[in-house]
Amino acid sequence: MSVFIDSAAAGGEHANALRDVLSPTAEIFYPNSTEFNSLSARWSTLAQPKVNVAVVPFSDDDVVKIVQYAKKAKLPILAYNGAHGAITTLGRMQGGIEIYLGRLSSVVVAPDGRTATIGGGISSKAVIDALWSTGKQTVTGTCECVSVLGPGLGGGHGWLQGHYGLVADQFVSMNVVLADGTLQTVDTNSDLWWAMKGAGQNFGIVTSLTSKIYDIKHYDWAIETLIFSGDKVEAVYQAANDYLSPVPVNLINWSYWLNIPSADPDKPVILFYLIQEGTTAVNSVYTKPFHDIGPISIEAESGDYRDLARWTQVALDSAPCQKTGLANPRFPAYIKEYNVSAQRLEYDIFAAEASGNSPFSASIFMFEAYPVQGVQAVESDSTAFAFRSDNILTAPLITYTPTGHELDQQAAALGKKLRGIIHEGSGSEELHAYVNYAFGDESPRNWYGCEQWRQDRLKALKQKYDPEGRFSFFGPILQGV
Ligand SMILES: Cc1cc2nc3c(=O)[nH]c(=O)nc-3n(C[C@H](O)[C@H](O)[C@H](O)COP(=O)(O)OP(=O)(O)OC[C@H]3O[C@@H](n4cnc5c(N)ncnc54)[C@H](O)[C@@H]3O)c2cc1C
Structure with a gap:
């Protein structure tokens, strides 16, 4: 070794x-x-x-x-x-x-305008801006400072996935340096193609990617940001089940639980985003049920696609893009819809353990309901990404200033307790954990799907392309390599 x-x-x-x-x-x-x-x-x-x-x-x-x-x-x-x-x-x-990889950051749009070839180290923001200037867009992760390939190799959720599917669903071909040190073009003709779309970090280094791109159809986007106090948990998530399940193709609904002392000095609030494409104001069909619950505040904005990251606090100058020495473990679980009583249990524990003087008071509980129509239009067994039938990505993000093993253990215990309630409330036997958000103690079945054929296929490809386990630090297919 x-x-x-x-x-x-x-x-x-x-x-x-x-x-x-x-x-x-x-x-x-x-x-x-x-x-x-x-x-x-x-x-x-x-x-x-x-x-x-x-x-x-x-x-x-x-x-x-x-x-x-x-x-x-x-x-x-x-x-x-x-x-x-x-x-x-x-x-x-x-x-x-x-x-x-940050210097591998070119973007070249093909003459027919249907694909672009991008560098393997390019950020979402750089791709969004370069394509926008040519009237094009594609699915990338939402966060401006995250790369395209980081999310994409594990699936990749983004604003446009309701239309076009995951980031990985845009892949047309890629140049990959494999474990044997050769540079190969991998596309639909390769047995590795399936694995690169969901478990790709395990197989090599992508130096460039040719991705599908699309004409910009809608220039207008709008958001409503509502803040609710914690006593509204049941009402908010029942309404989300009733009115936003599944999320319409042109809508995104995220919510965060976090401490905003100016809104509630004692307990976390529910920061609730309704984001709509192709309009300058979010349709009242979607907003009214939530207005009726009685939010602390409502703020509406409009702009274009490039404003989404700033509105949702994942822009280059937003807190999540800074590297400030914090520990940031997440504990993801996909669900199909909200279990309202489980949401209450989670909220009460989160409020008790991540508010006030708690070392975890900067934590955020994330609930991301992207439209899934484009994701579910792709055959489930056609990619290593295994969780196309799920609708909502949830994860407590336990943020803290690290002080040593004991606090790390406490953070992990809190994250796992919260995730355990979500998982139990989901009724799903197996935990579906998005590998790109994973904590790290999950199993390959949790990251890549519990079907035996998925595990066997991944293991066989790993044995073929990376028998020495050179690419086995991120969500390893073979544990212990
Ligand atoms: C603030 C924030 C916002 C996020 N938003 C989204 C989102 O909108 N959608 C979503 O799906 N996920 C999102 N994520 C999760 C994200 O997908 C993962 O954190 C991902 O691992 C980040 O990729 P990176 O390039 O930034 O990180 P890195 O740590 O640099 O890369 C992650 C892994 O991928 C490997 N890798 C990266 N590039 C390549 C390449 N070219 N070839 C081979 N291997 C490579 C690295 O070796 C590493 O193992 C977000 C995470 C954060 C912290």
Whole structure:
């Protein structure tokens, strides 16, 4: 197995050897430099990977050379993109080479306007802006600082999924550096294609992707942001079941439970977003049932697609895009609809354990109801993403300033307790845990689907394409590799 680099000096030795094989523009940064610290900082510091050198490729061939070198030298490697991956299995990397993909960030729209080829390290924001300027758009993650491939390789939820499906459903072909150090074009003709759409982090490094793109159909978007006090939990989620289940194709409904002292000084509030496409004001058919419940406040805005991230606090300058040394474990569970009494139980525990002076008072309980029509139009068995029949992505995000093992344990216990109630209330036997939000203690069945054929297919592909487990830090298909 891999020999870990365990000192800066050894890191330097390997960096020198790499320098000789990389292109002149490629960069190598050593620990304790400003660049290294910046390129290796992560959104969540819990169980984060440790690297001894950060290498910045500028071409596919640079990535090939790094993977080949690491294989020969038996060094662990990990692609860093938006560095918002927070699954604790990443912490199994305890030394090795970071491959920072941020310079692979081109966008080229094909002459026929039906696809675009984008760099493997591009952010959602860069793709959204580049396509918008040509009258096009595609499905990306919602958060501006998250990459396209990070979400996409695990499925990828986005604003436009009601029309077009998941981020992964847009894939047309990709260039991938595989574990054997070869660069391959993977598309529908490859047996690996199925796996790249849901479990792709396990199989290689995508240096570029050709994605479907679409003409912008609707320039107008509108949002209503409502804030409810916690005593309205039953009314709000019953109304969500009654009026928004499933969410119409042109609507998105997210809600967050969080502490906003100006709205309620003692307990978390329900921040409730109704977002509608193709209009300058959210239709009263959707808003009235919620107005009738009696929110603390209602705020309406309108703009275009590019405003959505700012409205929902996932823009480049929003808090979730900053890397400030916080631990940010999430505990996801997909559900089909809200179990209102379970919501009450979760709220009461969340309010008791994540308010006031609690170290977890910056936590957020997330409920993301995206439209699913485009997702469910794709055959369930056609991709490794396994949870197309679910409607709502839920996850407590337990945010805290890390102080050591004891607090980590408390955070995990709280997150698991809350998720346990959601899962039990869902009536689903198996926990469906979105791998991109996963905590890390779930099993491959929870991440990639409990059907035996899914597990067998993934394992067989892993044995074929990555028998040494070079790409096994993020949600590993084979545990213990
Ligand atoms: C604030 C916030 C908002 C989010 N919003 C959404 C959302 O709207 N929709 C959604 O589906 N998810 C969302 N997520 C979850 C997101 O999908 C995951 O956190 C994802 O892992 C982040 O990707 P990244 O590139 O930022 O992180 P990274 O940690 O850099 O990458 C995550 C994993 O993917 C691998 N990887 C990244 N790029 C490549 C590549 N080119 N080739 C091979 N492997 C690669 C990395 O090695 C790593 O193992 C969000 C997360 C956060 C924190």
